């Protein structure tokens with residue numbers, strides 16, 4: 323199956339969301355981008371039947387904090403089926419970019435494995451702001467929408483393992 327842009331998805335292939343409780347955490351850094359991704363994620367969850375009261379939205383200062391937030395949410399809420407983590411890191415003049423990207427990708431993987439629940443990596447790692455905007459509702463779709471679809475698919479995957 324050739325699928326380069328998951329934002330053009332087949333709605334029939336997305337699991338029904340009504341059984342699930344899903345948290346969406348968005349970083350405040352580059353909020354023009356992360357806000358558009360957050361909107362895309364939440365509206366996609368609603369479209370696929372996740373109940374309003376079962377969608378938890380939280381904000382953290384930066385992408386680096388997504389790991390702690392996901393861990394705390396999963397620790398404190400045993401009914402939570404998945405956490406979608408939204409961030410946007412733009413390459414600057416220093417090596418900060420590398421440290422944040424490395425820490426959050428490894429961190430979110432560790433949290434998912436620790437809790438045996440899906441933690442979705444909706445983090446853009448871009449060279450320019452334009453690349454990020456292109457992926458937050460622009461010409462390359464909306465990676466927040468894709469994060470929501472991935473979360474629903476992974477919730478169903480986990481159900482099938484139980």
Ligand code: DLZ
Pocket residue numbers: 349351352383384385386387409410411412413414418419422
């Ligand atoms: C410090 C920093 C820098 C330089 N760049 C970004 C970025 O592009 N995107 C982002 O989400 N956060 C950035 N941050 C903030 C860090 O994620 C984090 O909030 C701080 O290092 C404090 O832990």
